[in-house]
Amino acid sequence: MTGRLPSTPFLAVDLPVLQANIDATAAWADDRGIALRPHVKTHKSSEIARMQADAGVARLSVATVGEGEVFAQGGFDELFIAYPLWIDAARGKRLRRLASEVVVTVGFDSLAGARTLVGTGVRGLVEIDSGHHRSGVAPAEAGALAGLAAEAGLEVAGVFTFPGHSYSPTSRLQAAVDEGAALTTAAQSMRAAGVEPGVISGGSTPSLAGLADGVTEARPGVYVFNDAQQWELQVCTPEQIALTCHATVVSHAGGRLVLDAGSKVLGADRPAWASGFGRLLDHPDARIVILSEHHAVVDMAGEQLPPLGSTVRVVPNHACNAVNLVEEYAVLDGGRLVDRWAVSARGMNA
C-alpha cells in the first residue's frame, strides 16, 4: 500500500534502517552464540516482532502480563516477563490463562513475590542488581533466594539483571563489566544452593557491545530503532536511527524553531546528561531546549531556520516512551508511505 502521509506530528519508521538494525544484532548474537530475547516494550508491534523472528529470534521479553497477552495472540510462544510481578487474584487469573497457552517465565526478587507465582504455571528467574540499584537482590544472595523459592514450589530456571546504569556517557561499558561479574557471582551462588542457572540473562542496548562471557541470553530493546539517547551515548550513528517524529515548523518566535511535536508525542524523558529534549535527524547541531506538551522549541545553533510550514524529523530521546503515545507507525521506505502498523500493545501497563 501507499498513500498520503498523516498530519504531523506522527511517528515514522524507516523500514530499511529498521531491517538493518534487526539483522545486525541478530548476526552479532549468532556470532557470539548468545540467545537473543529482545524486549518488545520498545516497539509494542507484532509486525516488528515478526521481523525479529524472521531474523532468528525465538523468544521475547515483555514488561507486563498485558504485553504478554498481545504477543501471545501474535503467535509468540515463549515469553519472559522481565519484571518482579506481584500476583493478586485478578492478575493471577490472567497469568494462569497466559501460561496455559504459551511458555511464560517471570522475574522475582523476594520470597514473598515468588510465592505469589507458585501455582500459576510459570517458571521464575531470580532478579539481581548489577549496579542500576532499581530492583533485584545482591548477586551473592541469589542462591539463597532461589533455594527458598524452589522449596516454596516455584520452578527456578535461572537469573537475570538489567544493567540500567549503562545509560550514562561515563559508565556505559563499565556497566557491562559489572553485569558480567554480578551474573557470575549469582550463578555460582545458585549452583552452591543446588539450583542450576540454565538461563543467565542480561543486556541493554548501550551495554550490549561489552556483554561478558558466560551470559547466555541478551534482552536489548531499543536497538531496533535507536533514539537520541543512543546517539548521544555513541551507541549508534544518525544513519542507524529508524524512528523519527515528523513535525511541522509552526513558529520562528525568538529566532528559534517551534515545532508541533511536544511531550505528548515525544515523551518527556531527559536524563541529566542529555543535551536536550531530543534531536533533529537532519540538523545534528540543533537542540530541543524547551519541550511543552505540543511545542518543541529548537535552538538551531546558528543554522538558517527551516521555513514555516516545512517538515523536520525529530529523534525522540527515548523511543519506548514515544511509541507508547501513538496508535500506529507510518512505515516509510525512501520517504514514501508503504504501510501503517498498529502499536498493538500501547498502554498495556498492567
Added chain:
Amino acid sequence: MTGRLPSTPFLAVDLPVLQANIDATAAWADDRGIALRPHVKTHKSSEIARMQADAGVARLSVATVGEGEVFAQGGFDELFIAYPLWIDAARGKRLRRLASEVVVTVGFDSLAGARTLVGTGVRGLVEIDSGHHRSGVAPAEAGALAGLAAEAGLEVAGVFTFPGHSYSPTSRLQAAVDEGAALTTAAQSMRAAGVEPGVISGGSTPSLAGLADGVTEARPGVYVFNDAQQWELQVCTPEQIALTCHATVVSHAGGRLVLDAGSKVLGADRPAWASGFGRLLDHPDARIVILSEHHAVVDMAGEQLPPLGSTVRVVPNHACNAVNLVEEYAVLDGGRLVDRWAVSARGMNA
C-alpha cells in the same frame, strides 16, 4: 455503578476533590468577573468538561484540531485552539468542518501562519510572549501583526499568552505580573493599529492567583486535578489533589520501595526544581528517585516501608501527560469505584 478496582497501575480521580477544585476556580472567576475558558488538554474528558460547564464555564481551550473535534462532539460550541496552528490541506479540511459546526478561535504569531487560517471560518487571536519564550511575538509587535492579519482577511478577535515561566518556585507570581504587563502593552498596540482586542486572554494554574486587572479571560488547565508540580509550587495542598496513580509495591530492593508505576503511566516529566519524579499522596516525605518505564523507586525518608503487595497512591509530576497515557479514569468516592470515564481525547496530537 460500583465494582472492583482495576489492576494496578491505574489512574484514579477523587470525585469530591475534583468537584471542589472545579467549584473553587469557577467561584474565583465569577468573583473577579473573569471569563473562565479552561484548557481541557489536562483531562481530555467530556465528563469533566461537563462538570466545568455545570459550574458556569461556557467556552473551552483545546490544543489541537483533534481535541476540538472531540469536544465539539461532546456538545461544546465555542472552542479556542490555543496554539499557532499551521494549516495545510488535510488539516484545513478538518478545521473548516469544525468551524462550520461550532465557533472556533485559533492562535497565530506570524503573518504567514495567519494567512493559512484565512478562509477556514475561524477567528484569530494574536499570541504574544510574556516571558516563557516559547511561541508568540513581542507584546509591542502585536498591533502590527494584528493589522496585517486583518488586512489579509482574518478576523482578529484579541490577544493571548501563556505565562509558562510560572512553573518555577521563584517566578510563579512574577510571571503573573509579566503577563499582565505584556497583555496591556499588546492591547494598546492593537488599539493603536485599529484592531480592538475584545479578548485579552492569559492564565496558567500556578499564576492564576496573581492574574492582573485588564485580563478578560483565564485558561488554567491543571487546577481540576492538581499534581506534584502544583504541590511543590505551593499552588495546592495535598488535600486538593484529585488525580493519583494507584500502584502496587512489588519490591523492597535496597531498602527502598519499588512500585509498578513507571513513566508509561506517570509520564517522565521532571523539571529541574522538582524534588523527584513524583510524590506519594499519603507519604509526603517520600520521593521517587528513579523512574523507569514500569518501576518507580521510592526513597521513604526513613519511614517504614509499606508491605509488598500493598497499594500506594502516586501523585504524577504532570497530570496532563499522565492522563494522556491511559484509556480511562477510575472514578472514586471515598475509595469506592463509582464510575469509569474515557480519556476521550487521548492521543489527539494532530
